[in-house]
Amino acid sequence: MTEIAISTHSLTRDFPSVRAVDSLDLEIPAGVVFGFLGPNGSGKTTTVRLLLGLLEPTSGRAEVLGHDVSLEPQAVRAATGALMEHSGLYERLTAQENLEFFGRAAGMSRVDVKARIQELLDPLDLLERRGEQVGTWSRGMKQKLAVARSLMHRPRVVFLDEPTAGLDPVAAAGLRDDLARLVAEEGVTVFVNTHHLADAERLCHQVGVVRDGRLLAVGRPDELRTATGGRRLEIAGHGLGGDVLSAVRDATGVLEVRLENSRLVLDLDQDVRTPDIVRIVIDRGGEIEEVRRGAETLEEAFMNLLEASDDDI
Amino acid sequence: MISDIWLVVVKEYREVLLRQGGRRANIFNMVLIFAVFGVFMPLQTGEWWVQQPWTPIFWAWLPLFLVSALVADSFAGERERHTLETLLTTRLSDKAILFGKIAAAVIYGYGILLAVMVVSLVTINIAFATPHRLLFYRADVTLAVIVFGFLITFMVTVIGVMISLKATTVRQAGQALSLGILALLFFPGLIFGYLYRVLPGDVQTQLLDFIEHLEPGVVLLTVALVFTALDAIFLAVAMKRFKRSRLIDE
Ligand SMILES: Nc1ncnc2c1ncn2[C@@H]1O[C@H](COP(=O)(O)OP(=O)(O)OP(=O)(O)O)[C@@H](O)[C@H]1O
Ligand SMILES: [Mg+2]
Numbered sequence: 001m002t003e004i005a006i007s008t009h010s011l012t013r014d015f016p017s018v019r020a021v022d023s024l025d026l027e028i029p030a031g032v033v034f035g036f037l038g039p040n041g042s043g044k045t046t047t048v049r050l051l052l053g054l055l056e057p058t059s060g061r062a063e064v065l066g067h068d069v070s071l072e073p074q075a076v077r078a079a080t081g082a083l084m085e086h087s088g089l090y091e092r093l094t095a096q097e098n099l100e101f102f103g104r105a106a107g108m109s110r111v112d113v114k115a116r117i118q119e120l121l122d123p124l125d126l127l128e129r130r131g132e133q134v135g136t137w138s139r140g141m142k143q144k145l146a147v148a149r150s151l152m153h154r155p156r157v158v159f160l161d162e163p164t165a166g167l168d169p170v171a172a173a174g175l176r177d178d179l180a181r182l183v184a185e186e187g188v189t190v191f192v193n194t195h196h197l198a199d200a201e202r203l204c205h206q207v208g209v210v211r212d213g214r215l216l217a218v219g220r221p222d223e224l225r226t227a228t229g230g231r232r233l234e235i236a237g238h239g240l241g242g243d244v245l246s247a248v249r250d251a252t253g254v255l256e257v258r259l260e261n262s263r264l265v266l267d268l269d270q271d272v273r274t275p276d277i278v279r280i281v282i283d284r285g286g287e288i289e290e291v292r293r294g295a296e297t298l299e300e301a302f303m304n305l306l307e308a309s310d311d312d313i
Numbered sequence: 314m315i316s317d318i319w320l321v322v323v324k325e326y327r328e329v330l331l332r333q334g335g336r337r338a339n340i341f342n343m344v345l346i347f348a349v350f351g352v353f354m355p356l357q358t359g360e361w362w363v364q365q366p367w368t369p370i371f372w373a374w375l376p377l378f379l380v381s382a383l384v385a386d387s388f389a390g391e392r393e394r395h396t397l398e399t400l401l402t403t404r405l406s407d408k409a410i411l412f413g414k415i416a417a418a419v420i421y422g423y424g425i426l427l428a429v430m431v432v433s434l435v436t437i438n439i440a441f442a443t444p445h446r447l448l449f450y451r452a453d454v455t456l457a458v459i460v461f462g463f464l465i466t467f468m469v470t471v472i473g474v475m476i477s478l479k480a481t482t483v484r485q486a487g488q489a490l491s492l493g494i495l496a497l498l499f500f501p502g503l504i505f506g507y508l509y510r511v512l513p514g515d516v517q518t519q520l521l522d523f524i525e526h527l528e529p530g531v532v533l534l535t536v537a538l539v540f541t542a543l544d545a546i547f548l549a550v551a552m553k554r555f556k557r558s559r560l561i562d563e
Contacts, residue, residue, distance in 0.1 A: 052402050056558050073557075082402040088402075091394065101320065105317070105405050106403060106404050107404060159402075
């Protein structure tokens, strides 16, 4: 049986004017990188605060590493790391002083703190600059340092609230690579809030999509992509016009076909099989380079989900 | 627990005293305090500096102004610079964080008070002592400064930390705290003066008579006990108010 690192049971949090988290049920196995995906104001930050015991749930409960977050919040915080909306670094202190403070605050020994600083900062290219005041650093450097800080005491679970927010695309991609490497090396369970689908695609084994505090879907990124875009088929290649196009259009279950830049884009009934369509194309002399079923990107899948939830209302 | 508190104290000093507006400004302030209160004023006052009984009143307000910068920054500063929430995600207990903030200011204000006392004594002795007769503060005055200096520093610190807990900016906390200190310094006198004036003439004379015949030791002891009780009450209130979930909630 796999160990469950984070679980919530009908977790709900009300604010005077809004229900920020609405009967959330999650079960996240240890070692998994879980992406919590949702638009602004969907309750991602509130969920993390609840899981860290920084806010009291209105109803329901949650457990992190077997500790109930309302009953043993300190045990939860001791075993977890967090990078919240702000980097939370002391800008007047040096990078080293920051890591020392948080390491010691987590109960690490001086010797251990020193070794760990070396271990974390070296691959991030920050070791040489550890004596500089953090306030003088670029946002990208600060964010890398904040990630290191959240992992300082080797937590078993780490919460990251939009770690790439405010970074330019290059810095964001760099941070994603660093995160992916750290997560793999440390074997830590990660709960990452984001509305950057690139974060989710690059990092996450599992994603949950949330909207207005409600969970819309959970699954692997590729599962979500197919589940939400399963009626779409794209075929790239040569000679797909004319004969091929009209034959495909006449095939059963094909709702719509169009040719975009020498790609066939089809909308299908859910039960149409990809090989049947491919056979029609080949029979008519089409040459196929690539076939893809499902939404093109997680982004598209995400938008599809949000649109579907709009339809429900 | 003690080491957690100390960790917060050291962090406060590094952040607020050593780096704010450059370490130089703070060193300059410090030198100024010692030059004025440790050297200049004792020299001006002469031997009387160590003999007169009013020294405690003079000393009492010194730490108030020393702690106010640290205390105003304690929580409002963390909030303003967006470090509060991250601090709250650590293993540190509510008590370790709160007591660390309080201890940082009390140790700083009270420590400087005692240090200035010692420095001014050295000044007095260098300037006025003869080989046969070293000068020293009166014993009762020394005791009063040590006791009241601590009690008052502690009280202002705890009140200031509570103000800082509520304030959104350091500036706001600083302003509220300055008003608070003024009130603390002047209200008791004003209220007493007012009450005194509205009393009938014969009661006034009786009151004056009563005050004149009070045993100074008894008065000081009573006041010290009252202050201790107030300190304990304020600390209890601060502990009740400092709850993680409340800090994020508003
Ligand atoms: N302390 C608070 N008091 C009142 N309302 C709050 C508070 N915190 C959050 N909310 C409300 O709860 C809802 C969810 O907010 P939350 O910050 O959790 O969303 P989010 O998914 O993190 O959004 P973003 O992507 O913008 O960070 C919002 O409507 C927000 O206004
Ligand atoms: Mg958020």
